[in-house]
Amino acid sequence: xxxxxxxxxxxxxxxxxxxxxxxxxxxxxxxxxxxxxxxxxxxxxxxxxxxxxxxxxxxxxxxxxxxxxxxxxxxxxxxxxxxxxxxxxxxxxxxxxxxxxxxxxxxxxxxxxxxxxxxxxxxxxxxxxxxxxxxxxxxxxxxxxxxxxxxxxxxxxxxxxxxxxxxxxxxxxxxxxxxxxxxxxxxxxxxxxxxxxxxxxxxxxxxxxxxxxxxxxxxxxxxxxxxxxxxxxxxxxxxxxxxxxxxxxxxxxxxxxxxxxxxxxxxxxxxxxxxxxxxxxxxxxxxxxxxxxxxxxxxxxxxxxxxxxxxxxxxxxxxxxxxxxxxx
Amino acid sequence: xxxxxxxxxxxxxxxxxxxxxxxxxxxxxxxxxxxxxxxxxxxxxxxxxxxxxxxxxxxxxxxxxxxxxxxxxxxxxxxxxxxxxxxxxxxxxxxxxxxxxxxxxxxxxxxxxxxxxxxxxxxxxxxxxxxxxxxxxxxxxxxxxxxxxxxxxxxxxxxxxxxxxxxxxxxxxxxxxxxxxxxxxxxxxxxxxxx
Numbered sequence: 001x002x003x004x005x006x007x008x009x010x011x012x013x014x015x016x017x018x019x020x021x022x023x024x025x026x027x028x029x030x031x032x033x034x035x036x037x038x039x040x041x042x043x044x045x046x047x048x049x050x051x052x053x054x055x056x057x058x059x060x061x062x063x064x065x066x067x068x069x070x071x072x073x074x075x076x077x078x079x080x081x082x083x084x085x086x087x088x089x090x091x092x093x094x095x096x097x098x099x100x101x102x103x104x105x106x107x108x109x110x111x112x113x114x115x116x117x118x119x120x121x122x123x124x125x126x127x128x129x130x131x132x133x134x135x136x137x138x139x140x141x142x143x144x145x146x147x148x149x150x151x152x153x154x155x156x157x158x159x160x161x162x163x164x165x166x167x168x169x170x171x172x173x174x175x176x177x178x179x180x181x182x183x184x185x186x187x188x189x190x191x192x193x194x195x196x197x198x199x200x201x202x203x204x205x206x207x208x209x210x211x212x213x214x215x216x217x218x219x220x221x222x223x224x225x226x227x228x229x230x231x232x233x234x235x236x237x238x239x240x241x242x243x244x245x246x247x248x249x250x251x252x253x254x255x256x257x258x259x260x261x262x263x264x265x266x267x268x269x270x271x272x273x274x275x276x277x278x279x280x281x282x283x284x285x286x287x288x289x290x291x292x293x294x295x296x297x298x299x300x301x302x303x304x305x306x307x308x309x310x311x312x313x314x315x316x317x318x319x320x321x322x323x324x325x326x327x328x
Numbered sequence: 329x330x331x332x333x334x335x336x337x338x339x340x341x342x343x344x345x346x347x348x349x350x351x352x353x354x355x356x357x358x359x360x361x362x363x364x365x366x367x368x369x370x371x372x373x374x375x376x377x378x379x380x381x382x383x384x385x386x387x388x389x390x391x392x393x394x395x396x397x398x399x400x401x402x403x404x405x406x407x408x409x410x411x412x413x414x415x416x417x418x419x420x421x422x423x424x425x426x427x428x429x430x431x432x433x434x435x436x437x438x439x440x441x442x443x444x445x446x447x448x449x450x451x452x453x454x455x456x457x458x459x460x461x462x463x464x465x466x467x468x469x470x471x472x473x474x475x476x477x478x479x480x481x482x483x484x485x486x487x488x489x490x491x492x493x494x495x496x497x498x499x500x501x502x503x504x505x506x507x508x509x510x511x512x513x514x515x516x517x518x519x520x521x522x523x
Contacts, residue, residue, distance in 0.1 A: 005509070006505040006506055006508070006509040007505060009505075009508070009509050009512065010490050010505045010508060010509075013483055013484075013508065014489060017483075017484075017487040038516050039512045039513065039516055041516075042512055042515045042516035042519055043484060043512060043515075045461075045465060045519060046465050046468075046469065046480070046484055046515060046519075047484050047485070048461070049458075049461050049462045049464070049465035049466070050377070050380065050381050050462070050465070050485065052376070052377055052380045052386065052389065053373065053377075054372070054373055054376040054386075054389070054390045054393065055390065058387075058390035058391075058394070059372055059373070059390075061394070062372065062390070062391075062393065062394025062397065063368060063372070063394075065394060065398065066365075066368065066394065066397045066398060066401065069398050069401055069402075070361060070365065070401060073361075073401065253386075253387055253390065254386060254387030259387060260387075261387055261391070
């Protein structure tokens with residue numbers, strides 16, 4: 001049975017959508033080429049006129065929001081099934097519960113948990129082997145009179161067999177990125193962390209508040225997720241001091257006609273233990289923190305960057321250990 | 329005594345069934361989530377383009393495309409795997425969100441064609457030419473019937489197949505092909521008139 005013209009046109013539309021040229025399609029149907037050619041040209045004219053490719057930043061930010069929502073749903077789902085019917089329906093579960101209780105009791109009395117959400121992070125100290133700093137690469141920060149971010153926790157992923165996360169509670173919780181442009185950096189934690197190779201870092205941002213220079217009005221700055229992860233290996237030793245600079249940047253999307261939107265994201269290239277920085281007064285926007293005065297920039301050897309980490313297999317659990325894989 | 333034991337057994341069996349159903353529902357949910365996540369990279373751009381054609385606003389199109397996936401994630405329980413393919417379902421969500429957007433903004437948001445940013449390039453002449461071409465094509469598209477326009481949007485910008493477009497529009501693939509053919513012929517005529 002021969003194809004109708006509508007079917008042939010439909011096939012050609014599909015082929016052009018897949019990247020073939022009009023000529024390819026006309027070559028397959030020479031008997032219809034005269035009729036097909038102007039119609040397919042109209043198709044291409046229409047597609048070209050509305051040509052639009054979303055920005056990589058917008059796509060990345062949307063993906064981060066999607067991943068965060070998925071993670072949140074996953075947690076909700078894990079908490080959803082009522083415990084009692086499960087236990088009632090499975091006598092074996094009673095054994096498991098008893099075993100867990102025993103483990104809990106043993107852990108409670110015998111072993112100090114490595115990290116738990118209730119447990120505070122490592123204690124800061126004036127002279128430690130590690131300092132964590134925040135900086136801002138210049139993008140759209142010039143639009144802001146102030147851009148304050150609240151950082152509620154910091155996580156460092158220790159590589160090796162333990163693969164655990166080291167949690168730090170920042171001494172300075174609010175920083176103004178408008179004051180941290182370029183090489184300028186603010187120390188938000190200093191103290192001793194376990195020696196070893198670290199592979200990933202995250203900061204948990206609890207709020208962002210921006211004031212525009214032009215209007216003096218506050219503006220909504222989007223976050224791709226609560227936790228901003230980067231993969232940037234570095235080493236901490238007891239014999240030297242490691243200064244890790246976590247660089248954030250604010251980017252603007254949209255146009256003046258449709259409205260500018262701001263997105264805050266980590267800047268992997270400018271982050272790491274090998275970044276030069278100019279230390280500014282350590283007091284945060286909340287007035288806390290310590291003033292240690294300027295320090296000379298230091299360079300600590302580190303492994304090469306491996307790019308922005310979309311939270312997946314190594315997502316941190318609330319207990320501070322690496323969670324099971326969430327494949328995307 | 330025996331009756332009591334039987335009753336307990338029945339209770340256990342019932343709660344076991346409930347647990348199994350919950351487990352099935354969880355694993356089905358996880359499967360759907362994985363399918364949705366796998367579609368993200370390919371369909372985010374297509375949905376953004378589809379939305380852009382209707383809103384003609386870059387930033388809104390980017391935002392709404394992200395929102396479509398969030399909405400889909402929230403509504404996964406209502407998605408039936410044996411119904412329509414997930415990509416077609418995403419476009420249904422996108423359509424509803426565009427309609428909602430127009431409802432919220434009360435009237436169709438119009439960005440003067442002259443002000444639409446066509447490319448990031450600073451080549452003013454090329455931008456001006458692109459603006460003129462967009463105005464010409466836009467005028468032609470506006471004259472199609474609403475259903476013809478939707479077919480074109482789904483086929484040209486969403487890059488759905490006729491079968492998938494039919495599933496979004498609740499029409500047979502054959503009907504979509506006929507509508508598409510009529511729409512392109514009309515588009516061709518209108519474009520020629522405009523030029």
